Amino acid sequence: MTGVGEVAAFWILATITVGSAVVVALVRDLVRAVVALVGSFLGVAGLFILLSAEFLAVVQVLIYAGAISILMVFAIALTPRSARDNAETAMRWLALALALAMVGLLIAVATVTEWGPQAKEGFQETASAIGEALLNRYVLPFEVASVLLLAAMLGAVVMVRED
Amino acid sequence: MEVGLEHFLVIGALLFGIGLLLSLSKRNLIGVLMGIELMFNGANVTLVAFARFLEGAEALAGQVLVVFAITIAAAEAAVALAIAMALYRRRQTVDVDRADILRG
Known part of the structure; x- marks a missing residue:
């Protein structure tokens, strides 16, 4: 992908997707977390369109941004207000270390590996x-x-x- | 600046990592489920990126696999939220630390 529009779209969608996912991890209120999660799902749908997977983008919006998030809102509404707190357990620093190690390993594999010739055609x-x-x-x-x-x-x- | 396979793989890795962090660290069962859904999304982005960029790879196989992954994610979400409801009805909590009914 070399077109200016495609590159700009990629960076905007990447920011929305990862930024919303970080917001999900940071906010304490579960309802706000679900709203941020929908933002992340919609960003992934946009990335699917960039990757010539328009059918999957529509399915992503219908199933993830539509059905699964509504199901989560129902589950939050059916449990009491006191259970809306999205706090961490005592193992949070261990979990953070494990997640960082996992991300580091995955990014290292993705960037170091020679993936061979890449398809250049557009959408x-x-x-x-x-x-x-x-x-x-x-x-x-x-x-x-x-x-x-x-x-x-x-x-x-x-x-x-x-x- | 060119956007290639590696960019999408990094996005997938970041989504997977944030999902892993959520599902390991959150106390609320619904928060854990959100992490699992983010991990699904990271894996799906990776699969579709490989299907789009690798030459000679069967482009459709990657996308069809993601169709089935989304199907299973939907089924998993329904069952997980049913478990949350059943747990709340029995123990009046959705805190995974206090869900120790199966502990010996």
């Missing part, structure tokens, strides 16, 4: 090809995913049912 439409692949080559995992969703739905209903 390419992929949604129709994904649709065909899902119903031809990947039809078995597609069907198994529906069984998994059914099992998860039944499990969630059974767990929240009044005894």
